[in-house]
Amino acid sequence: MVYPEFSFWQAGLLPGVLNIVSGFGPIVGAALASHMDVDKLAFTGSTDTGKIVLELAARSNLKLMTLELGGKSAFIVCHDADVDHAVEQATFALFFxxxxxxxxxxxxxxxxxxxxxxxxxxxxxxxxxxxxxxxxxxxxxxxxxxxxxxxxxxxxxxxxxxxxxxxxxxxxxxxxxxxxxxx
CATH class of the missing domain: 3.40.309.10 (Aldehyde Dehydrogenase; Chain A, domain 2)
Known part of the structure; x- marks a missing residue:
């Protein structure tokens, strides 16, 4: 879900610190995982593709990796959250x-x-x-x-x-x- 009124600087991040890039794995994913100037990469997807991403990252600059593999659909709900809204958002995320x-x-x-x-x-x-x-x-x-x-x-x-x-x-x-x- 995109919130146009939100920007990363509001969360305390300087411009360029966090970049979200989407695209096809063989093109965009391989380029990001292999690029020597990318220091950290987070990937969400299948276990098989995660292995490829991890291997490409290791061959380049051994960048830090965060992998969420296999469709476990983790969702954190804080103690002060609106539970009904959290359920709506979790359902949207899971089925999206x-x-x-x-x-x-x-x-x-x-x-x-x-x-x-x-x-x-x-x-x-x-x-x-x-x-x-x-x-x-x-x-x-x-x-x-x-x-x-x-x-x-x-x-x-x-x-x-x-x-x-x-x-x-x-x-x-x-x-x-x-x-x-x-x-």
């Missing part, structure tokens, strides 16, 4: 990139996931569109099967939505009993 399989134990998260509106992302009121292609669609369904087979509790949904396109119902698992790596 189409990672629909989650291992959570918040009852409110389950309730909010059940209210998400899935459909044509170009229509008003739709919160979640389809997977990008067959490969991603099958990958998400595989994760849902893995969660079920791992005896995690399927709190809601977990099925294909409709018969056309790559739509999957928002899916929430709880009581994870050992999900700790991508498969």
């Amino acid at each position: 990139n189409k990672i629909r399989t989650m291992f959570l134990c918040w009852r409110s998260q389950r309730k909010r996931a059940l209210r998400r509106v899935v459909g044509d992302p170009f229509k008003k009121g739709i919160e979640e569109g389809p997977q990008i292609d067959t490969e991603q669609f099958e990958k998400v369904l595989k994760y849902i099967r893995f969660g079920t087979e791992s005896n995690a509790t399927l709190e809601c949904e977990g099925q294909r939505l409709g018969s056309k396109g790559f739509f999957i119902e928002p899916t929430v698992f709880s009581n994870d009993k050992g999900y700790n790596k991508e498969s």
Whole structure:
């Protein structure tokens, strides 16, 4: 989520200290990970891609790395936070990139996931569109099967939505009993 009224200097950072760059991994990611003038890099993504990023960083200037791999979707809620707003933001963050399989134990998260509106992302009121292609669609369904087979509790949904396109119902698992790596 972008907050146009916020700037990094308001957080105490000098211009140029923090730069957020997005783009395709083989082009932008490889250039950043390999560049000798980049001193610190944070990467969020798959474990396989994280290994490549880490290797490129080690081959260059052995830059500091922060890796958040495997879609664990960490979310910190402070003690004085508005919990309802935090749930809305966590749900948005978790579902934004189409990672629909989650291992959570918040009852409110389950309730909010059940209210998400899935459909044509170009229509008003739709919160979640389809997977990008067959490969991603099958990958998400595989994760849902893995969660079920791992005896995690399927709190809601977990099925294909409709018969056309790559739509999957928002899916929430709880009581994870050992999900700790991508498969």
